[in-house]
Amino acid sequence: MGLVRGFDRERGPLPQPLPPAGGEPRTAWGENCPPQSAHPLPQAGGDRGEGPRPFREGRPTRQARELRLNPTDAERRLWRALSRRQIAGVRFNRQVPVGPYIADFAARSEKLIVEVDGGQHDERAAYDEGRTRYLEAQGWRVIRFWNNEVLGNLEGVVQTIERALAEKPSPSPSRLREGSLLG
Template structure:
């Protein structure tokens, strides 16, 4: 299973959308105020579009297909948040037409501390 995810991540990096390429241009090589991002990075059973491990921040870009898979995306976000990550989602169109505003939202999220993962299921809290 591990090899499958590595191969999937490589394939996703090679086939990036225009929006992913444009956002990566701004995030790569610590271009965003020195923050280190990775692209198509494996986290658990998922591959996140962009991850800043030091800030516990995931940035996902959604195309038209995501309008049809909203329930899956919501479940995925909840699982990633349970692992201690914050998830930001943007439409591809927003990145292509207004990348500066997208970068501003990412910077605001980077300025806030990451939440801690919740190791206990909802019913096991005191």
């Protein structure tokens, strides 16, 4: 009743269809239609995943994904012990990007990183020290184990992680609110 072509008297103008993605000539849609590039939605196949993403630049997320798909034997074994909140009810994640680095295992809520190092890390001690300094400067605690420790003494490794979780660092006095020290 209240419909006039392209207009509803009660609700106002009706939405118009978007032009098809592809090379339809502009004249097929009329002179009053804005150019295809002016439409708010991307064309089919659009720009998903393309173009600069400044909030992700410098983060090694693709490499972390590849490392999660190809764990070492020691990482696989330790993950079975860490996953599903089995240690102190704390959630761990595998291959977590932290700044420009990738942590083998990270408990974000506790700011604890667990690293499992193979023989190649013996030759890269200076790199690992710098990496640890960076992570600690970001507020993380870092503990390291050799592959052979994880493979040969998993119970001892798990106990060490439990102790590290129990030894939460005391908060810095500058972060405490006034009056909260004495209750």
